[in-house]
Amino acid sequence: MNQTMKIIGVLVVLFIIAPLVIVVPMSLSTSPSLQFPPPGYWFGYYVQYFQDPSWLRPMWNSIVIALANTVLTMLLVVPATFALVRHKFWGKSLANIMMLMPMAVPHIVMAIGYYNYFGQMGIVFSKLGVVLAHTSLSVPITFLVLSANLKGFDQTLERAARSLGATPAQTFRHVTLPILKPGLMVSALFAFIQSFDETVVAIFISGRDAETLPRKMFDSIRQEADPVIAVISSLLFLIVFAALFAPLALRGIKRLSGRATSPSTTRS
Amino acid sequence: MTASIRDKQNLTPWLLLLPLAAYLLIFFFVPLAQVAIMSVTEPQPGLGNYERVLTSPLYRKVFINTFSTALLVTVCCLLVGYPLAYLMAHTTKKRAMLILMLITMSFWTSFLVRTYSWMVLLGRNGPVAWIFLQFGWDEPPQMLFTRFASTLAMVHILAPYMIMNIYSVMQKIDPSLVRSAESMGARGRSLFRHVYLPLTAPGIANGSVLVFVICLGFYVTPVLLGSPREQMAAGLIGRQIEEFLAFGPGSAMAIVLLVITLVILAIYHRRFGLDKLYG
Numbered sequence: 072m073n074q075t076m077k078i079i080g081v082l083v084v085l086f087i088i089a090p091l092v093i094v095v096p097m098s099l100s101t102s103p104s105l106q107f108p109p110p111g112y113w114f115g116y117y118v119q120y121f122q123d124p125s126w127l128r129p130m131w132n133s134i135v136i137a138l139a140n141t142v143l144t145m146l147l148v149v150p151a152t153f154a155l156v157r158h159k160f161w162g163k164s165l166a167n168i169m170m171l172m173p174m175a176v177p178h179i180v181m182a183i184g185y186y187n188y189f190g191q192m193g194i195v196f197s198k199l200g201v202v203l204a205h206t207s208l209s210v211p212i213t214f215l216v217l218s219a220n221l222k223g224f225d226q227t228l229e230r231a232a233r234s235l236g237a238t239p240a241q242t243f244r245h246v247t248l249p250i251l252k253p254g255l256m257v258s259a260l261f262a263f264i265q266s267f268d269e270t271v272v273a274i275f276i277s278g279r280d281a282e283t284l285p286r287k288m289f290d291s292i293r294q295e296a297d298p299v300i301a302v303i304s305s306l307l308f309l310i311v312f313a314a315l316f317a318p319l320a321l322r323g324i325k326r327l328s329g330r331a332t333s334p335s336t337t338r339s
Numbered sequence: 340m341t342a343s344i345r346d347k348q349n350l351t352p353w354l355l356l357l358p359l360a361a362y363l364l365i366f367f368f369v370p371l372a373q374v375a376i377m378s379v380t381e382p383q384p385g386l387g388n389y390e391r392v393l394t395s396p397l398y399r400k401v402f403i404n405t406f407s408t409a410l411l412v413t414v415c416c417l418l419v420g421y422p423l424a425y426l427m428a429h430t431t432k433k434r435a436m437l438i439l440m441l442i443t444m445s446f447w448t449s450f451l452v453r454t455y456s457w458m459v460l461l462g463r464n465g466p467v468a469w470i471f472l473q474f475g476w477d478e479p480p481q482m483l484f485t486r487f488a489s490t491l492a493m494v495h496i497l498a499p500y501m502i503m504n505i506y507s508v509m510q511k512i513d514p515s516l517v518r519s520a521e522s523m524g525a526r527g528r529s530l531f532r533h534v535y536l537p538l539t540a541p542g543i544a545n546g547s548v549l550v551f552v553i554c555l556g557f558y559v560t561p562v563l564l565g566s567p568r569e570q571m572a573a574g575l576i577g578r579q580i581e582e583f584l585a586f587g588p589g590s591a592m593a594i595v596l597l598v599i600t601l602v603i604l605a606i607y608h609r610r611f612g613l614d615k616l617y618g
Contacts, residue, residue: 080426083419083498084438087445090456090495093466097459105459107466147362150355158352166356168608173367175604177556179573180593183580184370187377207367210359268449271558271573275580288451292458292563301459304452311447315440 091308098301105301120302129287130303133267136198136283140205140266141259147206148213148262149255155214156221174211178271181208186275196278204276205266213262220254374590374597381587388591398575398592405572408490408561409554415494416550417543420501424542427502428509439506446499454560457492458483461564489565493554500553501546508542541611548607552600572596 098116100109120126154160155167173181185204189195194203228250232242270285277283284303291297378388392398427435445453460467461482471479482488512535520534558573565571570578572592579589 076422076426079422080438083423084441086419086495087498088441090453090460091445091448093459094452094456104464105462106464107459107469147359151359154352154355158355160349160352163352166360169360169363173363175552175601176371177573177593177596177600179556179558179576180374180597181367181371183377183576183586183589183593184374186580187586188370188373203366207363210363264447268451270449270451275577285449285451288455289559289563292451292455295458300455304455307452308448311444315444315447319440 094301094308095305098305100298100301103298105298116298116302120299120306123299126287126299126303129282129284132198132277132281133284136201136205136281137263137266139198139202140209141262143202143206144209144213144262145255145259148210148217148258152214152217152221156218157226170214171211173208178208178269182272182275185272189276195276196280198281201273201277201281201283202266204272205269208269208272209262209265212265213258216261217254217258220251220258224250375594377586378590378594381590388587389595391588392591392595401570401572401575402595404569405555408486408493408571409551411490412493412497412554413547413551415490416498416501417547419494419498420505420546421539421543424502424505424509427506428512442499442502445495446503450496450559453496454492454563457488457495457564461488461491483564485566486569489561492560492564493557496560497550497553500549504546504549505539505542508539508545512538544607544611548603552603555600556596 096109096112097105097107099112099114100106101111101113101115102109151166151170155163155170181204185200186195189197189200189204192200194200224247229242229246232246233239237245268285269283270289273283273286274289277286288300288303291300379386381388423438427438430438459465462468463479463483467482468479516538517530517534520530525534556573557571558577561571562574562577565574573596576589576592576596579585579592
């Protein structure tokens with residue numbers, strides 16, 4: 072491994088990480104404008120964030136919409152994924168393309184489409200409209216994650232259950248479902264995040280009543296006034312950070328405590 | 340008896356697929372088709388909107404801007420991503436894991452947060468301006484709301500796609516291929532050009548198509564960080580709707596953008612298969 076490659080690597084990692092990290096100290100700054108270095112540190116804007124209904128309401132909307140989106144997406148995608156992974160039928164490759172289509176169409180195109188269509192149906196600017204739109208957009212990623220899991224599923228286990236006298240329903244409930252559970256959880260998580268982060272369609276169709284967090288953030292950033300944006304940005308970043316590094320940290324703690332107790336325990 | 344079982348089996352996939360297919364028809368394909376219809380009916384029937392979108396200098400400028408930006412972002416992502424992917428594929432497993440986690444962290448952080456972080460960095464009193472100041476540059480150049488800012492932020496946002504695609508290919512390269520090329524006398528640049536680069540080509544293709552296509556339709560980052568005078572296609576479509584309620588020209592432009600995107604993806608799909616793209 073030569074030296075220049077290493078230096079380039081370190082620089083690229085810095086380029087990827089530094090912009091994210093810088094938001095955290097800025098969110099603790101006392102200055103209302105984005106001033107570097109911050110003149111002082113406090114938690115004032117965090118307090119402000121958690122007391123301001125104009126920020127809490129969009130956050131709540133986003134959570135409700137993302138949850139509804141997850142349930143609806145899973146109800147539709149799980150059976151369809153079984154059909155596509157486990158069955159051979161006429162038109163299968165077409166069905167496959169159909170399920171991936173929402174990923175291929177730029178969101179701005181769908182934003183016009185939904186704005187117009189839901190306007191005709193009278194559900195533009197409502198939570199229902201946003202959920203219905205987000206569900207379409209969540210289909211591809213949920214399908215891809217779930218089908219990758221289902222492809223790795225060893226079907227002899229189901230056949231064994233059937234040969235031992237289990238009905239198809241029992242087999243599904245006691246064999247298929249428990250084995251597939253992690254895959255289902257991960258794909259549901261992807262559906263949730265897809266909706267929670269979706270910005271472009273929400274900007275056009277969520278309006279005031281169903282305003283989602285990304286829409287509120289977009290508007291605030293565009294007006295470039297509210298120091299609270301730094302707070303919510305830091306929080307969103309720290310959630311991802313915690314979700315990724317918590318398992319690692321836990322394992323580290325376990326290993327440390329394991330080492331501390333290992334002399335007294337016999338290894339078998 | 341056997342025939343009925345076979346019939347039942349043949350029906351099963353259709354029944355499983357039906358709810359989703361119906362849903363996508365009603366809540367995806369119909370609204371999409373209506374965009375196409377609006378493009379030839381608003382404000383009056385005919386191809387006037389397309390004529391305007393495809394021939395007027397204003398729209399042409401936006402399309403050229405969109406393409407050149409997407410190309411530039413793709414090339415920059417490649418320049419940034421390839422060396423890092425190489426490093427990850429050739430360092431210790433522990434370090435590769437750590438880098439992968441940091442990239443995943445960026446990948447999972449919302450587009451908006453990443454866009455905002457560039458606003459913080461490049462602002463008039465931000466960290467970059469502060470560094471300029473330390474070097475005695477009193478009046479730092481205007482960085483925010485320029486093409487430079489939006490391009491830089493898009494490279495930052497899309498680089499993880501490129502890195503992950505290239506890394507996943509590099510990881511699978513059989514080291515004995517490289518060793519045998521070496522034993523045949525391939526060295527340095529020629530080893531890279533004739534052996535390593537072709538082996539990583541599928542990853543480069545995957546990453547580039549993905550980055551290019553996302554960039555073509557990018558709305559949020561160019562609108563927030565870019566120059567209002569140098570709009571990209573999605574930004575202009577949004578403005579047509581938001582400010583002028585001009586659904587006709589807006590839809591025509593959306594359809595042009597859609598067709599270009601789909602053509603690129605279709606070519607890609609014929610060669611590699613679309614489901615590999617995002618996997």
